[in-house]
Amino acid sequence: MRLLAATAAALAGLGLAIGAAAPALAAPAVTGVSISAPTTATAGDTFEVTVTLTGATDVFGYEAVLAFDPSVVSYVDGSAVVPAGGFDAVHTASGSVDLVYTRLGTSPALSGDIVSTLTFTATAAGSTAFTVRSLSLVDSASAVVTSANAATSPALTITPAAVSSPTPTPTSSAGGSGDAGTSAGGTGGSSAVDGDLASTGSNALPYVIGALALLAAGAAAVLFTVRRRRAGDAR
Numbered sequence: 001m002r003l004l005a006a007t008a009a010a011l012a013g014l015g016l017a018i019g020a021a022a023p024a025l026a027a028p029a030v031t032g033v034s035i036s037a038p039t040t041a042t043a044g045d046t047f048e049v050t051v052t053l054t055g056a057t058d059v060f061g062y063e064a065v066l067a068f069d070p071s072v073v074s075y076v077d078g079s080a081v082v083p084a085g086g087f088d089a090v091h092t093a094s095g096s097v098d099l100v101y102t103r104l105g106t107s108p109a110l111s112g113d114i115v116s117t118l119t120f121t122a123t124a125a126g127s128t129a130f131t132v133r134s135l136s137l138v139d140s141a142s143a144v145v146t147s148a149n150a151a152t153s154p155a156l157t158i159t160p161a162a163v164s165s166p167t168p169t170p171t172s173s174a175g176g177s178g179d180a181g182t183s184a185g186g187t188g189g190s191s192a193v194d195g196d197l198a199s200t201g202s203n204a205l206p207y208v209i210g211a212l213a214l215l216a217a218g219a220a221a222v223l224f225t226v227r228r229r230r231a232g233d234a235r
Contacts, residue, residue: 027145028062028109028137031055035066035153037130041122043161046076049130049153051099053114060109061086061102061138066118069128070095072158079119083110096133109140125160129153 036050051064075090075097082088082099085107091098099116103109135147 027143028059028139029055029057029145030059030114030135030137030147030149033132033135033147033149033151035130035132035151037153037156039154039156041156041158043122043125043158045122045158046119047122048117048119050115050117051132051151052116053135053149056110056112056114058109058111058139059114059137060140060142061100062114063098063100063134063136064116065096065098065133065135067096067131067133068120069126072122072124072126072128073120073156074123076119076121079117081117083114083116088116102138122156122158125158127155127157129155 030053032054034052034054036052038047041047049066051066053059053062053064075092077090077092080088080090080099082101086101086103088099088101090100097118099118101116130153132149132151135149137145137147139145
């Protein structure tokens with residue numbers, strides 16, 4: 001309310017508000033206050049909250065304090081949308097937004113419904129309602145009146161944001177994939193052939209040794225036979 005009074009006084013001092021010489025009017029008033037807000041949201045969503053002052057008469061400016069649970073929602077700075085032909089200022093605190101609006105220059109005071117919209121972000125799972133905690137009105141002569149009207153929106157329920165499961169990263173088997181085999185041994189075909197040849201050479205070693213042993217035994221037998229024949233001829 002002090003912010004609204006200071007604003008109205010400043011405008012009056014600058015000659016922007018209608019002076020006391022103007023014809024006397026009824027005190028500024030509204031017949032009701034309503035709040036429109038969603039009832040469900042997902043963490044990370046942005047949404048609008050609309051405050052409507054209904055049945056306004058001679059409202060040159062107003063100050064509305066909107067309260068909420070700061071652990072689950074936050075106000076988006078600079079998002080206020082107010083009636084044309086006026087000036088607005090927003091002060092934020094933990095759990096509240098203080099919206100001040102005033103007409104400019106010789107613009108006429110407002111009558112009927114006055115609509116202001118604020119944008120919020122759902123920051124965490126939980127629940128909150130939006131409440132007009134206080135409402136002050138100023139008329140065209142800069143008189144400030146505290147309104148008894150208040151309003152609370154239905155509770156907004158915020159659900160956690162969906163968490164997508166990470167895509168599993170393929171892992172190679174102990175023997176390696178086809179690509180791994182290709183990179184290790186050149187092309188897939190040559191890798192298989194080379195591996196078979198290397199395996200064959202290693203496994204055939206006992207047979208080669210055995211073959212050489214048999215060859216050596218055969219050569220010894222031939223040599224022994226030749227020696228026996230030479231000895232017989234000598235006799």
